[in-house]
Amino acid sequence: MENKEYQPVIGLEIHIELATASKMFCGCDAYHFNVEPNTHCCPVCLGLPGALPVPNKKAIEWTIRLGLALNCRILEESKFDRKNYFYPDLPKGYQISQYDQPFCVQGKVILKEGREIRIRRVHLEEDTGKLLHTEIGGKKCTLVDFNRSGIPLLEVVTEPDFQNSQEVDEFLKDLQRTVRYLGISDADMEKGSLRIEPNISIKTKSVKGKAQNDEELPLYKVEVKNINSFRFARKAIEYEIERQIEILQGGETPIQETRGWNETENKTVSQREKEEAHDYRYFPEPDIPPMNFTPEKIAEIKKQIPELPEKKEKRFIKEFKLSPYQVDLLIETKELADYYEEALKINGKIDGRKYSSPSEIANWLINRKVDIKTVSPEKLIKDLIASKEVTSVSEAEMSRIVDETLSENAQAAADYKKGKTAVLGFLIGQAVKKIGPQADRQEITRELIEKLK
Amino acid sequence: MNLNELSLTEVLEGIEKKRFSPQEIFADCQKRIKEVDEKTKAFITVIAETRNAIPFAIKDNFCTENIRTTASSNILRDYIPPYNATVYQRLIDAQFGLLGKTNMDSFAHGSSTETSDFFVTHNPWNLERLPGGSSGGSAAAVMADETIFAIGSETAGSIRQPSAWCGVVGLKPSYGRVSRYGVIAMGSSLDCPGPITKTVADAEIIYKTIAGKDPLDATTVDRSLVETSSFEPKKIRIGLAKEYLEVAEKPVRQKILEAAEVFRRLGCSVVEVSLFDPRYAISVYTILQRSEVSSNLARYDGIRYGSDRTYFNKENKRRIMLGTYTLSAGYYDAYYLKAQKIRTVICQDFEKAFEKLDVIIGPVSPSPAKRIGASTADPMFGEKEDVLVEPSTIAGLPAISLPAGFVDGLPVGLQIIGNRWQEDLILNLGKLFETETQYYKIKPKL
Numbered sequence: 001m002e003n004k005e006y007q008p009v010i011g012l013e014i015h016i017e018l019a020t021a022s023k024m025f026c027g028c029d030a031y032h033f034n035v036e037p038n039t040h041c042c043p044v045c046l047g048l049p050g051a052l053p054v055p056n057k058k059a060i061e062w063t064i065r066l067g068l069a070l071n072c073r074i075l076e077e078s079k080f081d082r083k084n085y086f087y088p089d090l091p092k093g094y095q096i097s098q099y100d101q102p103f104c105v106q107g108k109v110i111l112k113e114g115r116e117i118r119i120r121r122v123h124l125e126e127d128t129g130k131l132l133h134t135e136i137g138g139k140k141c142t143l144v145d146f147n148r149s150g151i152p153l154l155e156v157v158t159e160p161d162f163q164n165s166q167e168v169d170e171f172l173k174d175l176q177r178t179v180r181y182l183g184i185s186d187a188d189m190e191k192g193s194l195r196i197e198p199n200i201s202i203k204t205k206s207v208k209g210k211a212q213n214d215e216e217l218p219l220y221k222v223e224v225k226n227i228n229s230f231r232f233a234r235k236a237i238e239y240e241i242e243r244q245i246e247i248l249q250g251g252e253t254p255i256q257e258t259r260g261w262n263e264t265e266n267k268t269v270s271q272r273e274k275e276e277a278h279d280y281r282y283f284p285e286p287d288i289p290p291m292n293f294t295p296e297k298i299a300e301i302k303k304q305i306p307e308l309p310e311k312k313e314k315r316f317i318k319e320f321k322l323s324p325y326q327v328d329l330l331i332e333t334k335e336l337a338d339y340y341e342e343a344l345k346i347n348g349k350i351d352g353r354k355y356s357s358p359s360e361i362a363n364w365l366i367n368r369k370v371d372i373k374t375v376s377p378e379k380l381i382k383d384l385i386a387s388k389e390v391t392s393v394s395e396a397e398m399s400r401i402v403d404e405t406l407s408e409n410a411q412a413a414a415d416y417k418k419g420k421t422a423v424l425g426f427l428i429g430q431a432v433k434k435i436g437p438q439a440d441r442q443e444i445t446r447e448l449i450e451k452l453k
Numbered sequence: 454m455n456l457n458e459l460s461l462t463e464v465l466e467g468i469e470k471k472r473f474s475p476q477e478i479f480a481d482c483q484k485r486i487k488e489v490d491e492k493t494k495a496f497i498t499v500i501a502e503t504r505n506a507i508p509f510a511i512k513d514n515f516c517t518e519n520i521r522t523t524a525s526s527n528i529l530r531d532y533i534p535p536y537n538a539t540v541y542q543r544l545i546d547a548q549f550g551l552l553g554k555t556n557m558d559s560f561a562h563g564s565s566t567e568t569s570d571f572f573v574t575h576n577p578w579n580l581e582r583l584p585g586g587s588s589g590g591s592a593a594a595v596m597a598d599e600t601i602f603a604i605g606s607e608t609a610g611s612i613r614q615p616s617a618w619c620g621v622v623g624l625k626p627s628y629g630r631v632s633r634y635g636v637i638a639m640g641s642s643l644d645c646p647g648p649i650t651k652t653v654a655d656a657e658i659i660y661k662t663i664a665g666k667d668p669l670d671a672t673t674v675d676r677s678l679v680e681t682s683s684f685e686p687k688k689i690r691i692g693l694a695k696e697y698l699e700v701a702e703k704p705v706r707q708k709i710l711e712a713a714e715v716f717r718r719l720g721c722s723v724v725e726v727s728l729f730d731p732r733y734a735i736s737v738y739t740i741l742q743r744s745e746v747s748s749n750l751a752r753y754d755g756i757r758y759g760s761d762r763t764y765f766n767k768e769n770k771r772r773i774m775l776g777t778y779t780l781s782a783g784y785y786d787a788y789y790l791k792a793q794k795i796r797t798v799i800c801q802d803f804e805k806a807f808e809k810l811d812v813i814i815g816p817v818s819p820s821p822a823k824r825i826g827a828s829t830a831d832p833m834f835g836e837k838e839d840v841l842v843e844p845s846t847i848a849g850l851p852a853i854s855l856p857a858g859f860v861d862g863l864p865v866g867l868q869i870i871g872n873r874w875q876e877d878l879i880l881n882l883g884k885l886f887e888t889e890t891q892y893y894k895i896k897p898k899l
Binding site: 042043047048049050051052053054055082084086088091092093094144279281282283286287288289 | 514515516522524529532534535536538633634635636637638640641642668669670671672744745747748750751752754756757777780781782785789
């Protein structure tokens with residue numbers, strides 16, 4: 001969908017719920033998926049009068065971990081701020097977030113094709129409660145569940161550097177994988193622990209006859225909410241690009257607004273128009289002192305970062321001579337990649353004929369869909385070796401068995417000679433039956449072809 | 454003598470020597486409340502049961518589990534918290550027993566108790582006079598011997614000013630010394646709980662009970678309560694705040710000059726010191742505090758607590774509106790940010806002064822207790838009354854208010870301001886002054 005006149009400009013806001021044991025500012029259990037409403041709450045996350053927030057150190061470290069993984073700069077001095085707004089799921093009337101001194105700024109990610117996506121910031125805030133619109137005794141009402149209130153919520157904001165939905169898709173999948181490698185969240189879109197809000201606009205080469213500067217951004221943008229899968233993200237972006245180009249082609253400018261993805265109708269629908277940016281009256285959170293991060297502290301956090309997928313990918317290709325396809329599947333999760341390397345280690349101790357190549361092990365792991373939770377790497381190698389052990393048969397014996405197979409299946413042999421090579425498989429099978437399941441198929445095939453010439 | 458008239462120090466000694474039991478003291482205080490509280494109106498809630506514990510009263514903005522906590526606001530008139538404020542918890546852990554919850558300006562918005570949504574508290578020295586505020590109920594209860602001691606909270610002056618007007622001792626510790634957890638917030642970057650007592654020695658006992666790092670309040674510090682190894686009056690350098698004296702009414706000024714003489718007599722060196730004009734602090738304090746108030750009160754949005762926003766009183770609304778304005782886009786830099794910058798200047802001014810001085814003394818309030826009704830005519834009443842306590846609160850410094858004599862039958866308060874974390878020094882000086890002057894022995898007839 002390349003269009004020289006119309007260039008999509010896409011930026012992302014991504015929210016990730018951190019998987020810390022306790023909430024962001026209190027000791028409550030942070031697990032809230034399918035939990036009885038309002039059971040994981042205390043004065044702090046209920047915003048009761050007098051309660052005070054005490055920041056979760058782990059959540060802060062994890063935020064910096066992701067910031068470092070996204071090549072961000074970590075600010076030496078950081079602080080929390082209050083973002084003031086009213087909503088029934090926000091018990092204090094303000095959300096503790098970060099405004100002008102987020103933990104991480106100015107990162108970047110390089111996509112496969114080499115394009116760079118700049119990361120504006122990675123900051124930490126608290127999640128809100130959840131509203132449940134329901135009916136009680138025939139009366140419509142709204143209930144609030146505060147189990148989610150105060151869950152650490154990390155926000156990644158990119159610059160508007162994406163040009164199409166494929167780039168967004170690649171970025172998001174890489175980000176999800178990185179987050180999982182870091183062990184900071186399950187980043188599951190269905191559970192809402194990963195939420196995406198793309199903002200989309202279209203840059204035209206000329207505005208009212210005036211050539212537009214390359215750096216200049218369009219004068220509007222459309223934010224899309226309510227996206228709960230990667231597929232919908234792709235579809236919503238593509239839909240918006242088309243919709244906006246159509247408006248521009250009609251000589252008009254799309255309005256700045258927030259739209260929601262409607263998955264049943266496969267389209268975005270207007271939710272609210274944004275006249276002015278909301279005034280959140282940010283100010284420094286007086287209940288939490290500012291925080292300092294020394295280079296030593298940052299180095300310490302850096303040490304907790306495991307080898308990330310991008311690096312692992314390169315190493316696997318180089319060190320194990322695997323294909324990009326194999327590597328892509330092997331590094332899908334850190335657990336699988338670690339398992340593979342564990343299997344290689346065991347394999348390395350095996351000498352001579354029984355030794356398998358890294359590629360063989362990779363294929364075995366991928367093709368057999370081995371369940372790494374139940375099959376140990378030792379067992380995997382054992383199985384692989386067993387599969388290669390062949391019942392050895394002397395040359396004379398092999399020749400006799402193949403002759404016998406051909407005479408018993410004369411019709412198939414004749415068909416083969418007429419060009420129906422597909423029967424070869426059948427003939428191999430017949431020969432294997434005579435020798436046993438561990439028969440050397442390669443040897444049989446060679447012998448059969450020789451005799452069928 | 455009734456046991457309720459004893460100081461905490463006397464009470465502890467009497468119990469130690471088995472002259473009486475805590476329960477007897479508790480009962481005497483309850484009896485006294487029955488007799489005089491209809492005059493002082495210091496209490497909002499009185500506990501019915503008589504406990505075998507040394508009794509105390511606490512301002513009604515400290516959360517007390519299963520006991521109504523109103524902050525003197527109609528918004529919270531029926532609010533029963535499910536948890537305890539750290540200060541309250543530490544006191545009951547130390548075997549003190551709650552007598553009741555005291556009246557205050559609603560949400561601590563004031564310096565008179567006149568903004569309380571329930572009633573005005575009266576000054577025990579003269580029932581036509583205000584007790585000061587916002588911890589007016591606590592100060593009046595202590596002076597009227599309705600309790601052995603009380604707890605107040607100060608944002609700017611709310612402990613010191615009512616203590617001065619009622620003639621008791623009030624300690625405002627350094628910001629970060631005493632936990633704010635469970636104290637219904639007013640200006641979060643300034644709020645500070647502290648004791649209101651009959652003597653400085655009593656204040657020290659309670660201060661040591663409630664102070665110290667609290668894992669539930671991220672702004673509390675983990676450091677020793679003792680900063681000075683020895684106390685020698687002859688080595689103490691006292692600064693007499695020139696501009697503070699100038700702001701005070703003449704008879705008040707006279708009492709403070711007399712107090713300075715007392716310190717000289719005791720061997721301290723007293724020199725006049727010129728500080729940053731305290732009147733600038735009014736603007737800084739007003740902007741910072743209102744901004745924080747507007748955010749802190751946002752939770753009373755009508756969804757919970759049973760009362761909607763129409764239950765806010767005039768003073769509450771004024772503060773919410775002003776604070777919302779000063780934080781708004783386009784005004785933030787001109788007000789909030791500028792106020793923060795001047796806050797830094799005020800801190801530096803004190804730092805400079807403390808290079809050459811150990812403490813600074815001055816009047817707590819420009820005048821003795823004003824008449825009931827005085828606050829209603831002026832929306833900036835509190836800020837002007839508190840002009841002499843605002844600079845030190847903005848800088849997070851500890852300060853103590855203690856009786857320094859009388860003007861026309863009304864007590865005058867002397868304040869001793871210390872450098873950050875030097876509560877022990879100002880307490881030692883206060884004890885020295887109190888032993889010498891013994892004003893605490895003079896009590897009003899009720």
